[in-house]
Amino acid sequence: MAGITSFDKAPLGAGKLLALLRERGLEVNDEPLAYHALNRIGFYRLTGYFLPFQNVRSPFSPHNFHQGTKFEDVMALYSFDTEMRSLVSQALEKLEVAIRTSICEFMCAKYGAHWYVDARSLEVGKHTAIMDEAAKHLDFDLQNSRPFWQEPDAASRKAKQLFLAHYYAKYNDPKMPPAWMLRELATFGFWARLYDALTPADKKQVANAWRYPDGTRIDDELLASWFWSLSILRNRCSHHTRITSRHFPFPPKLPAKNPSKDLFYSKTDDLHTLLVIIRILINSAYPSYDWKGEIMKLFKKYQYVNIEKATGFSLEGKDFWGQTVFWTLN
Secondary structure, three states, X not given: OOOOOOOOOOOOOHHHHHHHHHHOOOEOOOHHHHHHHHHHOOHHHHHHHHHHXXXXXXXOOXXXXXXXXXXXXXXXXXXHHHHHHHHHHHHHHHHHHHHHHHHHHHHHHHHOOOHHHOHHHEOOOOHHHHHHHHHHHOOEEOOOOEEHHXXXXXXXXXXXXXXXXXXXXXXXXXXXXXXXXXXXXXXXHHHHHHHHHEOHHHHXXXXXXXXXXXXXXXXXXXXXXXXXXXXXXXXXXXXXXOOOOOOOOXXXXXXXXOHHHHHOOOOOOOHHHHHHHHHHHHHHHOOOOOHHHHHHHHHHHXXXXXXXXXXXXXXXXXXXXXXXXXXXXX
16 A cells, blocks of 8 residues: 555653754753653653644644743643543533433333333334443343353353342343443443434433523434533543544534524534533533533633633633633523
């Protein structure tokens, strides 16, 4: 294949990497800080935080830094991203629990404790994929209709969860455990996919538990899009991936009629869009949780970071990002 070649880059120590950064125009005034960052965070991880400060559009010197950029500027962005990811993770943990509970409780009430094993509880054609994934979370061998650790060649294996082991040891009908056990084991992504697999009528009923700040129900198709986008964001946070100063490849749908549409901008692939969605859903599920206040404190703490570039919070013609509708709309 044209353009394919052998990788021949040798690993460099912190001293040589620091010299390379200086060659590219980065000012390093605090060498102990720089050495610590290179040795404890790593050059490759930091490259993502270099990007906002580099001439990335230059065909000749894309790795060169903008004049006056300091290593401390990069580390400020790194620290901001770390703390932002922590606040986002805290909100997503609450939302993940609320989302899977709202789905599971409604479906259990309507179809019974083992609703997920019944193909009639989901849209036609979507049950097989959901069951395959559910079985993996429950350590259940669908083909042989038994837990994996009960197979002849797996005598030494044990149940991953005591409540699973208890169910499989005590009950044989139904062979798989009730949905509330699946609720505790399945991932955010699974519940996002499962919600999308519900029948249209059931999706609308579950959506009744999720409201805009004005009290109107969030459209179920919009909600499905939001759940999926947030599940991917949650995975990125869990793997400590950078979430600031970047574009996201999973832009969610936006409301067209509700007043909350004013919270969004036309751009939908930035962190701002996802933060708005989190704020709306947190307001619905945990109205006493002042998450936006925590975000405001973080922005003020790092006011010397380019907030607009890092998060997508446009000034919208205002003198200060704190005057935008995100902070004032109840």
